[in-house]
Amino acid sequence: MLVYRTPKTIKENSTFTFCPGCDHGIAVKLVANVLDELNLRDETIAVASSGCSVFLYNFLDVDCIEAPHGRACAVATGIKRAMRAQKKENFVFTYQGDGDFASIGLGESLHSALRGENITAICINNTNYGMTGGQLGPTTVLGQVTTTSPLGRNKEYHGFPIKTAEHIALSDGTSFSARVALYDIKNIMNAKKIIKKAFEYQKKGLGFAFVEILSSCPTNWKLTPVESHNKIKNELTKIYPLGIFKDVLNE
Amino acid sequence: MSYIKIDNSKCKSCYLCIDVCPHKLIKKSKIIGKTGEYTVEFEDNENKCIACASCAYMCPDNAICEVYKNE
């Protein structure tokens, strides 16, 4: 009996363009999995962003638009408002990196949350700008060496990293905000459950739902994929704790 | 017997599946894949596979595309 198959919402014959062992692949697959389970394919408009995930529209068999760097939540807002004005059934989500969501696009992201925009945002936090070769980003942790913090992130010199899920949780318009990781099967299955919840909250019309996914970047971290997962488990989750920071249905 | 199906054309040789399999049923193959490294193969001579699909969920490239459970 077939107990698992590649999600239907992954385009047939599509090949992910991520580096070997990158958690982006696991995350995209989980998103596709949840779209399948909730039967959302026919009403979904996905918003891709700039960065490693830019080719999302080549992987997912849903209608998809590319947003300028950082503007995914604004583009999603426009889509959502337009679909509502036309009284059409719809499901809108963004898939962004941490640089996209929390640095260049922080204004658009945070204000979408504050407005309680009824969209879901998925943010991949791999603590650097991966696509451009691993520069210091908004989530680079103190001490972390990147190509633009060669001596390590220094709080006096570079400032502090952002805890995105906690910040988004503070907004009154947020219905759900959580941080998950993908370093082992237990966490992957939990991430799937959390993504599903964030998608369902939109379908229930509860407002802005957000999932931050702690992800590996083996290429730029210069670690093997397995070592990268260990780094997330042993180091990053100490700085970026996993959990649900806001849940309007459980307060 | 339970088993998995591997699409070697998609395997990028990250070996996360080797690490995650609870019964260590996946190992490097002799086939070189798209990244120039050996891809993986499934070998289960003692019918240990429980079709948990951990490898499939872990695989970032959908190379492990199907999992079958013995009934």
Place this chain on the structure above:
Amino acid sequence: MSEKTLLKGNIAIAQAALKCGCSCYFGYPITPQTEIGEYLSLKMQESGLGYVCAESEIGAINMALGASSTGAKVMASSSSCAVSLMQEALSYACSDELPIVLVNVMRAGPGQGYIYPSQGDYNQSVTGGGNGDYRIIVLSPSNVQECIDLTYRAFYLARKYRNPVIILLDGLLGQMSEAVEFDDNKYDEINCSNWTLEGAKNRPSRKIHSLEPSSNKLNNHIKKMFEKYSIIKEKEADWEEYLTDDANIIVTAFSTMSRQAKALCNYYRRKGLKMGLFRPKTLWPFPQKRLAELSKKADLIIDIEMNMGQMLKDVELSVLGNSKIEFIGKPVGDFMKIDELVSRTDEILRRTDVSLSHS
């Protein structure tokens, strides 16, 4: 024909947008265009339409980008320095081939400038402030009635050609009230259902993107865009002529400045000079061919703008040495009054001897 009402340019544009079915508006306050957003805020909320007081102009134009991808008729409005913030998304919208109507009610620049009347955004609109090879259709009304007519036309052209359209007017026109009437929108409804994103029910999924790693594909995409632009150039150039039949002096001006230029023509006609006005209604495509024809019969072209000579470049490219070109401009401040225009024109006429040979 409906009855005449007294309306401000800004409000006329807002009402015209609603009349042609605009279902989404995104904006951020900036003088002198704020009334557009203020007016639409109540009307659109009452009708269940899409309206967002955006966090910034960057947010607003990207909301417009998203909304237009669903096939909704979308408008955003802003002014000068804030339109600068929108250039990135306009470049994307051209490559994505998304119809967005953007109203720019100009204020003075550069930088923050001030809310004085000015026409300093000709270059920004016509040659574009964003990156890459693209064109934006630019319509420029000169009175409040035309604000209505060109808003209808902007929505039509945007969807017909799948391209952003800018309605460019100066702050004076945005703030000025005139008697207008709302004709029925005479433009055809354009069916967009073959490209819009609304969920891939019963069809293959669609993607809208500007990124293209294959240089071949990207080259072809841009060539296709430019084939479209050459059709627009051929078909959509529009202009107004006033007393040009026998004119040997042609005044060129756009938007509100053209009204002063008309008064100038009347003044010199009374003095026996054969002066006429050529006013582009489309700044891009610029009505180059017609101005070239007129310039062959003319001794002198006087370009009048509320800037340091931005349309002047297009005038020069049209005239190509057929006749002399002089420029009267003022970037900021009070709108140039007829006295000032006359004294500067007199000076030009004395210097160029044109008046002597034909008066």
